[in-house]
Amino acid sequence: MSERGRMELVCPAGTPATLRAAVQAGADAIYCGFRDETNARNFPGLNFSAQEMAEGIRFAHDHGSKVLVAINTFARAENTEPWRKAADIAVASGADAVIAADIAVLDHMSSNHPGTRLHLSVQAAAATPEAIGFYADAFGVRRVVLPRVLSVQEIAALNRAIAVETEAFVFGGLCVMVEGRCHLSSYVTGKSPNLNGVCSPPEAVNYLEDSNGTTAQLSGFTIDRYEAGQPTGYPTLCKGRFKASGKTGYLFEDPVSLNAGSMIVAFRDAGVKALKIEGRQRGKGYVSEVVRAFRKAVDAVEKGGTPTEIDSILASMSEGGRQTTGAYRKTWR
Amino acid sequence: MPPISLTLGPVFFHWPAEQLKDFYFRIADEAPVDRVHLGEVVCGKRMPFSDPVWPDVIERLEQAGKEVVLSTLATPMTVRERRSIADLCGDSRLVEINDVTALPVRTGQPFVAGPFINVYNGATAQFLIQRGARTICPPVELSLAHIAAIARTCAEVDFEVFAFGRLPLALSGRCYHARLHGLHKDSCQFTCEQDPDGLVVDTLDDQSFLAINGVQTMSAQVQAVMRPPGELLSLGIGRLRLSPHTCDMVRVARIYRSVLDADEETERALSLLSDLDLPGALVDGYARGRAGAEAVATP
Numbered sequence: 001m002s003e004r005g006r007m008e009l010v011c012p013a014g015t016p017a018t019l020r021a022a023v024q025a026g027a028d029a030i031y032c033g034f035r036d037e038t039n040a041r042n043f044p045g046l047n048f049s050a051q052e053m054a055e056g057i058r059f060a061h062d063h064g065s066k067v068l069v070a071i072n073t074f075a076r077a078e079n080t081e082p083w084r085k086a087a088d089i090a091v092a093s094g095a096d097a098v099i100a101a102d103i104a105v106l107d108h109m110s111s112n113h114p115g116t117r118l119h120l121s122v123q124a125a126a127a128t129p130e131a132i133g134f135y136a137d138a139f140g141v142r143r144v145v146l147p148r149v150l151s152v153q154e155i156a157a158l159n160r161a162i163a164v165e166t167e168a169f170v171f172g173g174l175c176v177m178v179e180g181r182c183h184l185s186s187y188v189t190g191k192s193p194n195l196n197g198v199c200s201p202p203e204a205v206n207y208l209e210d211s212n213g214t215t216a217q218l219s220g221f222t223i224d225r226y227e228a229g230q231p232t233g234y235p236t237l238c239k240g241r242f243k244a245s246g247k248t249g250y251l252f253e254d255p256v257s258l259n260a261g262s263m264i265v266a267f268r269d270a271g272v273k274a275l276k277i278e279g280r281q282r283g284k285g286y287v288s289e290v291v292r293a294f295r296k297a298v299d300a301v302e303k304g305g306t307p308t309e310i311d312s313i314l315a316s317m318s319e320g321g322r323q324t325t326g327a328y329r330k331t332w333r
Numbered sequence: 334m335p336p337i338s339l340t341l342g343p344v345f346f347h348w349p350a351e352q353l354k355d356f357y358f359r360i361a362d363e364a365p366v367d368r369v370h371l372g373e374v375v376c377g378k379r380m381p382f383s384d385p386v387w388p389d390v391i392e393r394l395e396q397a398g399k400e401v402v403l404s405t406l407a408t409p410m411t412v413r414e415r416r417s418i419a420d421l422c423g424d425s426r427l428v429e430i431n432d433v434t435a436l437p438v439r440t441g442q443p444f445v446a447g448p449f450i451n452v453y454n455g456a457t458a459q460f461l462i463q464r465g466a467r468t469i470c471p472p473v474e475l476s477l478a479h480i481a482a483i484a485r486t487c488a489e490v491d492f493e494v495f496a497f498g499r500l501p502l503a504l505s506g507r508c509y510h511a512r513l514h515g516l517h518k519d520s521c522q523f524t525c526e527q528d529p530d531g532l533v534v535d536t537l538d539d540q541s542f543l544a545i546n547g548v549q550t551m552s553a554q555v556q557a558v559m560r561p562p563g564e565l566l567s568l569g570i571g572r573l574r575l576s577p578h579t580c581d582m583v584r585v586a587r588i589y590r591s592v593l594d595a596d597e598e599t600e601r602a603l604s605l606l607s608d609l610d611l612p613g614a615l616v617d618g619y620a621r622g623r624a625g626a627e628a629v630a631t632p
Contacts, residue, residue, distance in 0.1 A: 074457075075454045075456070076454065076479070077479050077480075077483040078478075080454050080456060102457060103456070103457040104456035104460070107456060107457075124433075126433060128415055128434045129415075130436075131432065131434045134434075134436050137437070149408070149410070149505070150410075150506070177503040177504065177505045178503070178504045178506070180451060181449060182503040183474040183502045183503065183625065186619070187500065187619075187624065188624055188625075190618070190623055190625075192474055194453065194472070194474070221540060221542060240536075242534045242535060243535045243537065244533065244535070245513060247513060248537070251534060251545070252505075252507075330519065331517055332506075332507060333508060333519065
C-alpha cells in the first residue's frame with residue numbers, strides 16, 4: 001500500500017485554455033490527450049496538437065502542476081503507428097506520466113521509455129490485486145485508475161493488497177459498464193471507446209420532433225423520448241429509457257452523473273492517492289469552477305475538516321443535474 | 334482434422350444444473366464440435382449451482398472425444414471468485430482466461446484468450462502468445478479484416494471468431510436483472526434464471542434492441558458469421574465459436590459444419606439457421622467492419 005500523503009487532484013483538459021484554467025484553479029495534475037483516436041475523448045474540436053502539448057506541459061510545470069497524457073484507446077492492428085508516435089511525443093514533451101490501457105502501448109512505453117511513469121487507464125479495468133500486480137510487474141505501472149465498479153470498502157481492501165498507487169473518479173460522467181469492455185456504442189453506431197475513443201458519437205445522434213415531443217435516436221434506435229417543452233438530453237446509450245418485462249424506464253442507469261464529493265474522507269482513509277475529475281469534453285468555465293471547489297474540499301479534508309464543512313464547500317457542485325455516488329456505495333449494484 | 338474447427342463457447346446464462354447436464358450430454362453425443370468450453374463466465378454468484386455438474390460433464394465430453402476448455406470469470410471481484418480463477422488455472426486442461434486476473438497464474442501454461450481480453454493488435458497477441466496463449470478469440474467488435482491483420486503477425490496460434498449467438502456487449506458491477514426486479518445484486522434472488530437466453534430489452538418504439546443477463550448486456554439480435562471455409566482460411570481464421578442458446582445447438586453446429594465442409598452454401602445455411610427457434614434476427618455487421626446490429630446481408 002502506498003504511504004498516506006497528500007491526495008492529488010487530477011483534472012481534465014480538452015484544450016490548452018482549459019489546461020491553463022485548471023492549473024490556475026489549483027489542479028495538482030492535468031490529464032489530456034492528442035487530437036486523434038489515441039485517446040478516449042476523441043471529440044471534434046478537442047484535444048492537443050504535439051506543439052500545444054509541449055506548451056501546455058511547460059505552462060503546467062512552470063506553475064507546479066503535472067501533466068498526464070492519456071493514450072488510452074487500443075492500437076489498431078492495421079496501423080499501430082499513431083499510438084507509438086503519441087507515446088514518443090508525450091515523452092519528448094516532458095509528460096509526467098502516460099496513461100495507457102492497451103498491452104501494446106504499455107509494452108512500448110516500458111521497453112522504450114522506462115524513465116516515464118506509467119499509469120494504468122480505467123479502460124484496462126484492472127480491479128483485482130492479481131490484475132494490478134500483473135500490470136505493475138510486466139510494465140512497471142505505478143498507478144492504477146480504478147474501474148467504477150468497486151465500493152469504497154473494496155478499494156480499501158485492494159489498496160492493502162497492492163504496491164502501486166490508486167486513483168479514483170470523484171466527479172463527472174459515469175460509465176455504468178466496466179470500462180474498456182463495453183461494445184454497446186459500436187453495436188449501434190460502429191464507433192466505440194476502445195477503437196475510436198468515442199461513445200454514442202454526435203454524428204450518430206438524431207432528434208426527431210413531432211407533436212408529442214422529441215425523440216432522441218442513435219443510428220435509428222430510439223434512446224429516449226421527451227414530451228414537448230421538456231428539456232432534452234444527450235442519447236448516451238446506457239442512460240436511455242427502454243422496455244423489458246412490461247416495465248419502461250432507465251433499465252441500466254438514470255441520466256445521472258457521478259458526485260462522490262461526500263466521500264473524499266472515505267477515499268483518503270481507503271488509501272486512494274489521487275482523485276480524478278471526469279470531463280475533458282467540458283469547457284474552461286466548468287472545469288475552473290469544479291477544480292476550484294474540489295481544491296478547497298481536498299485541502300479542507302487534509303486539514304481535518306468535518307464532513308459538514310466539506311459538503312458546504314461542494315454544495316454548488318450538486319445543483320442542476322441528478323447525481324449519484326455510483327458503485328462506491330454497495331447499494332448501487 | 335478438418336481445416337476449420339468448431340468451438341462451443343461457454344453458456345453465458347444461468348441454466349439450472351440439470352439443464353446444463355442434459356445440454357452437454359447431448360453435445361457430447363451428437364454435436365460436430367471439436368472443442369467445448371465449460372464454466373461460469375458472467376456471475377460468480379451462480380457458481381455454487383453449476384459447479385457440481387462439471388465433473389460428470391467433463392468426463393462425458395472427453396469420452397466423446399471433445400477437447401474440454403475450462404472458462405473463467407470475466408469480472409472477478411470477491412476473494413472466492415479470485416480463488417476460483419486460481420484453482421481453475423491450476424488444471425492440466427486448456428483454460429480460457431477472460432480477465433487479466435488469470436494471466437499471472439496461468440503464464441507458462443497453455444490458455445485461450447477469450448473475447449473479454451482486449452486483443453486489438455498483433456503486439457498484444459504476441460505478448461499473450463509468449464505467456465501461453467494458444468487460441469485467441471478477439472473482442473466481438475473487431476471486423477474479420479481487423480482479425481486477419483492481427484493473425485498475419487501470429488502464425489503460431491488459432492484465431493477464433495465469435496460466429497453464433499447473442500453478442501456479449503458489456504459487463505457491469507450492477508446486476509440488471511436485480512435492478513429490473515427492484516432488488517440489489519447482493520440479494521438478487523437469481524431472477525436471471527427466468528431468462529435462459531437473456532431478457533430482451535426493447536426501445537420505446539418496441540424495436541428489439543439488447544438483452545440483459547444479470548451483470549451482462551448482450552445484443553437482442555443473434556450474430557451469424559457464415560463464410561465459406563476458403564475465405565476464413567485466407568483471413569487466418571482457424572476456429573468459429575458458437576455461443577450456446579436454448580435453440581437446437583446440435584442443429585446449429587451441424588449447419589456451420591456443413592458450410593465449413595463445403596457441403597452447404599452460406600445462403601442456404603443462413604436460411605436454415607433462421608428457421609430455428611432463435612432469440613433474435615441474424616446480424617453480422619461487426620464482421621464486415623460495420624455497426625454490430627446491421628442485419629446479415631440477404632441476397
